[in-house]
Amino acid sequence: MAYTVGLDYGTNSVRALLVDIADGRELASFVYEYPTGKNGIILDESDHNLARQNPADYLEGIEATVKGVLEKAKADKDFRAGDVIAIGVDTTGSTPLPVDKTGNALVMSDEFKDNPNAMAWLWKDHTSFAEAAEITELARKEKPEYLAKCGGVYSSEWFFSKLLHCLRIDEKVFEAAFSWVECCDFITGNLTGTQAPNVVKRSRCAAGHKAMYNKGWGGLPAKEFLAKFDSRLGDLRDRLYDQTYAVDTSAGKLTAGWAKKLGLQEGIDVAVGAFDAHLGAVGSGIGPGKLVKILGTSSCDMLVSESGQSVPDIEGICGIVDGSILPGCFGLEAGQSAVGDIFNWFVNYIEPGGKQAGSHQALTEKANKLRPGQSGLLALDWNNGNRTILVDQRLTGLLLGQTLHTRPEDIYRTLIEATAFGALTIINRFEEYGVKVNEVINCGGISEKNALVMQIYADVCNREMKISSSAQTCALGSCIAAAVVAGGHGSFADAQKAMCSVKETTFKPISANVSVYKKLYKLYTQLHDAFGKVDYNQSLHNVMKDLLEIKDNTNC
Amino acid sequence: MAYTVGLDYGTNSVRALLVDIADGRELASFVYEYPTGKNGIILDESDHNLARQNPADYLEGIEATVKGVLEKAKADKDFRAGDVIAIGVDTTGSTPLPVDKTGNALVMSDEFKDNPNAMAWLWKDHTSFAEAAEITELARKEKPEYLAKCGGVYSSEWFFSKLLHCLRIDEKVFEAAFSWVECCDFITGNLTGTQAPNVVKRSRCAAGHKAMYNKGWGGLPAKEFLAKFDSRLGDLRDRLYDQTYAVDTSAGKLTAGWAKKLGLQEGIDVAVGAFDAHLGAVGSGIGPGKLVKILGTSSCDMLVSESGQSVPDIEGICGIVDGSILPGCFGLEAGQSAVGDIFNWFVNYIEPGGKQAGSHQALTEKANKLRPGQSGLLALDWNNGNRTILVDQRLTGLLLGQTLHTRPEDIYRTLIEATAFGALTIINRFEEYGVKVNEVINCGGISEKNALVMQIYADVCNREMKISSSAQTCALGSCIAAAVVAGGHGSFADAQKAMCSVKETTFKPISANVSVYKKLYKLYTQLHDAFGKVDYNQSLHNVMKDLLEIKDNTNC
Numbered sequence A, B: 001m002a003y004t005v006g007l008d009y010g011t012n013s014v015r016a017l018l019v020d021i022a023d024g025r026e027l028a029s030f031v032y033e034y035p036t037g038k039n040g041i042i043l044d045e046s047d048h049n050l051a052r053q054n055p056a057d058y059l060e061g062i063e064a065t066v067k068g069v070l071e072k073a074k075a076d077k078d079f080r081a082g083d084v085i086a087i088g089v090d091t092t093g094s095t096p097l098p099v100d101k102t103g104n105a106l107v108m109s110d111e112f113k114d115n116p117n118a119m120a121w122l123w124k125d126h127t128s129f130a131e132a133a134e135i136t137e138l139a140r141k142e143k144p145e146y147l148a149k150c151g152g153v154y155s156s157e158w159f160f161s162k163l164l165h166c167l168r169i170d171e172k173v174f175e176a177a178f179s180w181v182e183c184c185d186f187i188t189g190n191l192t193g194t195q196a197p198n199v200v201k202r203s204r205c206a207a208g209h210k211a212m213y214n215k216g217w218g219g220l221p222a223k224e225f226l227a228k229f230d231s232r233l234g235d236l237r238d239r240l241y242d243q244t245y246a247v248d249t250s251a252g253k254l255t256a257g258w259a260k261k262l263g264l265q266e267g268i269d270v271a272v273g274a275f276d277a278h279l280g281a282v283g284s285g286i287g288p289g290k291l292v293k294i295l296g297t298s299s300c301d302m303l304v305s306e307s308g309q310s311v312p313d314i315e316g317i318c319g320i321v322d323g324s325i326l327p328g329c330f331g332l333e334a335g336q337s338a339v340g341d342i343f344n345w346f347v348n349y350i351e352p353g354g355k356q357a358g359s360h361q362a363l364t365e366k367a368n369k370l371r372p373g374q375s376g377l378l379a380l381d382w383n384n385g386n387r388t389i390l391v392d393q394r395l396t397g398l399l400l401g402q403t404l405h406t407r408p409e410d411i412y413r414t415l416i417e418a419t420a421f422g423a424l425t426i427i428n429r430f431e432e433y434g435v436k437v438n439e440v441i442n443c444g445g446i447s448e449k450n451a452l453v454m455q456i457y458a459d460v461c462n463r464e465m466k467i468s469s470s471a472q473t474c475a476l477g478s479c480i481a482a483a484v485v486a487g488g489h490g491s492f493a494d495a496q497k498a499m500c501s502v503k504e505t506t507f508k509p510i511s512a513n514v515s516v517y518k519k520l521y522k523l524y525t526q527l528h529d530a531f532g533k534v535d536y537n538q539s540l541h542n543v544m545k546d547l548l549e550i551k552d553n554t555n556c
Helices: A055-073 A129-142 A144-148 A159-169 A171-176 A183-192 A204-210 A223-227 A231-237 A256-262 A276-283 A340-350 A360-368 A408-432 A445-449 A451-461 A473-485 A492-499 A511-532 A542-553 B055-073 B129-142 B144-148 B159-169 B171-176 B183-192 B204-210 B223-227 B231-237 B256-262 B276-283 B340-350 B360-368 B408-432 B445-449 B451-461 B473-485 B492-499 B511-532 B542-553
Strands: A003-009 A013-020 A026-033 A084-091 A096-099 A179-182 A250-253 A269-271 A290-295 A299-304 A319-322 A330-336 A378-380 A397-402 A439-443 A465-467 B003-009 B013-020 B026-033 B084-091 B096-099 B179-182 B250-253 B269-271 B290-295 B299-304 B319-322 B330-336 B378-380 B397-402 B439-443 B465-467
Touching (some): A003 A183, A026 A055, A084 A473, A159 A179, A183 A269, A276 A330, A276 A492, A290 A445, A290 A473, A340 A360, A378 A408, A439 A451, A445 A451, A451 A465, A451 A511, A511 A542, B013 B055, B026 B055, B084 B183, B084 B276, B096 B171, B129 B159, B129 B223, B179 B204, B183 B250, B204 B319, B269 B473, B276 B290, B276 B299, B276 B492, B290 B408, B397 B511, B408 B511, B439 B445, B445 B451, B511 B542
Parallel strands (some): A003 A084, A290 A439, B290 B439
Antiparallel strands (some): A378 A397, A397 B397, B299 B330, B319 B330
8 A cells, every 4th residue: 555645735724635546545634724814814904915924834734734634544444654655745826935044934033023024925915016017027128038938927926026025125034035935845845854945946836837937048037137126136046046846856855853743754755846726737637638727716727738749828828837737748827816706705795695695505596597698797707807818917807787686696697607708718718829628627616516607617618517526636636746756656647547537427518508608708708808908999889788688588 | 824735746655745935934744655566666577677656546645645734734823724825746757647538547447457558657667668769760760850859869768668668568558548648747637627638738848858749840749750650659649739838837726526635725726747856956946057966766967048048959968848847948857867776776685784784874984984096996877777968778887896805885985976977977968068057956865865975976076066955855846836826926936036945064075086086087988988889989998907096096
């Protein structure tokens, strides 16, 4: 018997998953909620853009969750902790944190205790929007190739935007930082005693998708480029990294200290880390032509190229990185800035009619009785900006078509449809550039919990929607990476074949719905282009008329 | 001492008001809720457009309310019912009902009992939208002058749309009807025993604003024109009317029967009827340059020309009718299809967080703490279509700028602002055509109850907002008409001077708010034109960007 542990660092908690590498059977899972801040996030009431985390929570989470799964797994007579052959790690990102020369987090020192700028800058921290715009502007002028691989716009969520913002607002922190590491590298470095920033094996996934890392131009952006923002940013370049690694590489061996603390064997492999979505895609069975959609508060839409084949630059696709998902394939990452977050916003804040009337379940039941087009409503899914294909945080939501008869379930369904239209827009963009989408596998909370959402996605996208069998695909992906690194499987394809599957129940397009949604999608595209594109120049007058005509044609 | 009674027929109830004509003092007021249907309206769950009323409710309401005020007025020692010198009548409109040759409502016969098509077709009945479009189309082609006086578009709310729709869906009712009368003429005819359709003195106000009546082309639309839709509609023309009368005319004398029933003197004058908004404008002190805004579920915006001066055709203004408000002046009628209805919709249906959290008062208090532009939201006030200046029922609402942080009070304030922008658009249109607005007097429930709404209107319109002293300006207007008809005052100007006033507290523009709202109004206009006008052709891309910039500049 052989087992691996996957550590999955999410936005509010970390989860460990223990699986049998022979068949992917999940022996145990254990969650640790980050104790610091609100739901694990340090917020600032006066600045909605700020979102930080305490790295001490990350380290405490290792012990809590690994011990947790080992304790639970005792129920399985055949299981022995000595048969755990490796650990894999996935985290949110870009979630960089400043560290000292030894790799310790600055915020864990007395000097910077409780300073949010010395903490981990969580992926959804948007304080750096001005710096992101600056980086985009300079790169467009001087290094367009930097942007070509990350959708043409550098995001406020990403590595260098955050570092530059820190330099601007808190020089002390910036200057005290010997280097910055991504959360995933912080974890694997700690587990293997290689956390010193010049030693730790940096994640290809994090570097390529968020830090403009590419072998084509010698790794990270040039020192001269970074120095144009501030010479100290240029200097930092020397204390970052030149090499990066895919998840089929061992980051090192589990230290004696950790082995003892966790009750695992010393010296087992820890796989190089990657982002949760990327290993989630692996855990969902991603392969060429198979789109994996991770549906949670936001969405990640992951694809890989055929092995060994390159991919053209695709406008608006956030990242195209060699080996970021599967070794040997280009990983492509797209996504929507808010999916479940939009539904939660509506239920929790706008229609807070008590937990009964306003709950997701009650609204879903009512929305399920509506036919496509019946409400006469149309929305844009931009309440948190648009990640793909417009790559613009400075876009906002839109709801159109309200009458005095509009009811909450009409709006709720419309918000679901809007996210489905956003999803279709991503698929269409991939296919426009010749990257085929032959199969769609969904995973994440929404895909498990809400059949209406999945049916609407099937109808809007006119594609069968499959659901990953595992409820923990990110952690499972980490388990798969660990299994490959430890030699338990010869390749990712072999490991996925053994350890991944989709549920029997799938959602197939209903043709009557498909045809209505085709009309609605045309209008969505019109609004999308009119509000989202600078160079669009067309009257929108027909939008409401057409909506009403569609509404009338539903004969309700 | 001399008193008059004003009967004010609203959408859900009828009110009688008893005033002293010397100073407008209101001795008593009494309301009778129409007993039939839901809140007095017969609805059809399968057709949201339908709204009818039972004319029997109207007649019962006379007795209930007049007796009611006389009983209450007993508290005043000096009052004697014998000193009531006349009655005035105002009603909703266009609210036509089919009648037999004697002027009895068809629905009061055994044959058509309970048939909604034989009832009064309430102003907000929109079942006739297709017929309205047909009438507009034919008139555009053959009789553009018909439309020039009513804003260029014939509405589904108006007289001939409703008659034609009745003919199409219920021939029996149409053929059994000897004629059709407006609600106001039905009441004055009954009170004076002149209800036979060929005898009753028809209201100039109703005819001119809703039935394309104009002396310029010989009264109602030509028989040949009407016959093009159906020969039977052409034939009906002969059983309608050629003469109409302003509210300074006596419709006749109170019959002995009614006098006995009500406890008033036989033979006192009943003034010719008019629509509630028009007499409401009179009761608010309307005169040249004085805009009266009647703010309720919808709004009516009323102006008059200088006495004896004509007014050009104004695109999008629903009606320009000689003598429809004040005798000798052209009456101009504009309005918004929904004002309070939009706020009610949001509070009752979308944010029904219990009577505490979601009430108008609670939301107003929270919205009052927000600064203009702070929410980043913008809305169009078209949840019930747009009456002025687009004259298009087939427009719907729009809300734009939502983020995951948007809260109900943000939306509530934005909806108020949207109606204020709609109000400004009407004022601007009047002034573009040389009809000056020197003073704005508000009346109706919202102006009395919600200071935030009034302040936002002042800030958006950059004009002082005054509030009529009377809470019953429509009924007061009827009292004024009655006073003039009975000779109690020599002219409307004299009567208004004696009987009307505005409150001491007014709402003055706050310059910091004015400047933000100027920016927001520019964006509102952009959305308004892009979504409301066929020939608009401009990118809307800047809208959200500009909103966010404005939001950022509020420094919150």
